[in-house]
Amino acid sequence: MARSPCCEKVGLKKGPWTPEEDQKLLAYIEEHGHGSWRALPAKAGLQRCGKSCRLRWTNYLRPDIKRGKFSLQEEQTIIQFHALLGNRWSAIATHLPKRTDNEIKNYWNTHLKKRLTKMGIDPVTHKPKGDTLSLVDGQSKNAANLSHITQWESARLEAEARLVRESKLRANSVQHQLGTLASAELLNKAAATPAPPLCLDVLKAWQGLWSNPLRKGGVITGIGGDLESPTSTLTTYETALPIPTIGIGENLSTCEGGNVKKEGEEDWKNFENLTHFPEYKERMENSMTLITSLNDMTFSMEGHWTPESMRTGNGHVPVFNFMEGFSDHLLANSNNPNSSDSDGHSDNAGGSGSHGDYEENKNYWNDILNLVNSSPSDSPLF
């Protein structure tokens, strides 16, 4: 479709804004509101296109934006939400009060991306570099699209909804299975056996959905299911997800600058607040228990999650593998500003990830869940 440009290109000023222009724009918007951005420049006496005015306002002049150095917590929030959302800067920005998407994007590109790279972590996949996957067919980027945490997040959400729907039918069953899964012995058995062990209906749902978040309804087939290649887009799942709008965050603490707890166990207490939806709460507890169990199983199950299975999306998705190393590095570095690139050097530069600090892995996992759960209910995430 042929489109007219948003504004006449001829005669319009480009480049950096002058204080005078800022003042004009500010004064006009304060008095009249921005109204139509297209019409604004003429009314405000600016030789700029409306788009430029809008950008200047939203990224710089708006009174409710914070400027200056990002705090450590903000950095952590960005990294963790980037792991969840990818380059969806506007969505990430909603979790960082007073920060603009442009600012976050710039900060990511100029600071955080480099820092992760130095730490030996692929900033695209959030996986340790040198990961087997990265070495196969040079498809790490494609794999990133396939396996991005976006899918993980959508899977989480859809699994939650599914859990609610199924709760009445399967409450007893799940309760029994959870008890079974809690057994370390069976966990080991599960790890040693490719065939789905006990209680894997939810587990499979998790894995399968994570691999194919766009599947709507129906029974989760999990391993071996018909998994298309999801192409890393939240736009799609946002509209497809049958998530009840109960807004977990409404009853939980707000993000508050990305405050991240480090005590994993405490995170479960948040679900105590879901008093209006006891079944939902119960299911969330169950699923979270499973997640923790899965997390613990990560290393022993690695052998079954091959790069091939990753690419083909056959259900064996190393959901937790990517956390390995990343969480360790991230937490170690984020808790130690001196090791960040603020001094230009990372102590962990070039590392390929530590080998199995379960607790930190769990903490990282909880951090992300905590962030998600504490997100505003009107977040575009949901």
Place this chain on the structure above:
DNA sequence: AAGACTCACAACCGCCACTCC
């Protein structure tokens, strides 16, 4: 001291989705 280089950030561009007519 000056040119080359790097870095950080503001701003631009093109595309897309939504809304209105």
Place this chain on the structure above:
DNA sequence: CGGAGTGGCGGTTGTGAGTCT
């Protein structure tokens, strides 16, 4: 229903400041 207008988003570029040689 389809086209036009508009705003929003993410990728990319431009530019100025700082650092290095």
